[in-house]
Amino acid sequence: MTTTTPMPARTTAARAGLTIAEASARTGLTPHTLRYYERDGLMLREVGRTASGHRVYTDADLAWVTMLTRLRATGMPIREMREYAALCRRGEGNEESRLGLLQAHRSRVLEQLAAVTDHLGAIDEKIGIYRGRLGRPA
Structure with missing residues (x-):
């Protein structure tokens, strides 16, 4: 199990940003998912808060959420996302570990892509057969 150091606190007194609803609309993730990413230690740093305690997302937060979304969409387990x-x-100082983690994930994605490409070829072949039977051009 990976232990993590606490995320540095950020103040938002003089900083503008997006509400969780706006961040949700921008990222395509639900507010629940955004809160989950924060609660589960997936965010790069603590999401800022207004004086009333509402979350304030910066462009940097959204860029990080976009990276998390890409990792998740390509099948990276939450455990590995948390580690990353x-x-x-x-x-600085752990770039070799980051690189190794991403390269291992990339290898898995390439294997999955090759399998999906193979499956797509089989589907295209069947489509070609049915188009031929129906007298439709390929």
Whole structure:
């Protein structure tokens, strides 16, 4: 299990940003998912808060959420996403670990892509057969 250091606190007194609803609309994730990412240690740093305690997302937060979304969409397990976030939070000096984690994930994605491409070829072949039977051009 990976232990993480606490995320540095950020103040938002003089900083503008997006509400959770606006961040949700911008990222395509639900507010629940955004809160989950924060609660589960996936965010790069603590999401800022207004004086009343409402979340305020910066462009940097949204860029990080976009990266998380890409990792998740390509099948990276939450456990590995959490590990990657923890490495990034620790700062310089662990780039080799980050690289290894991403390269291993990339290899898995390429294997999945090859399998999907193979399956797509089989589907295209069947489509060609049915188009031929119906006298339609390929």
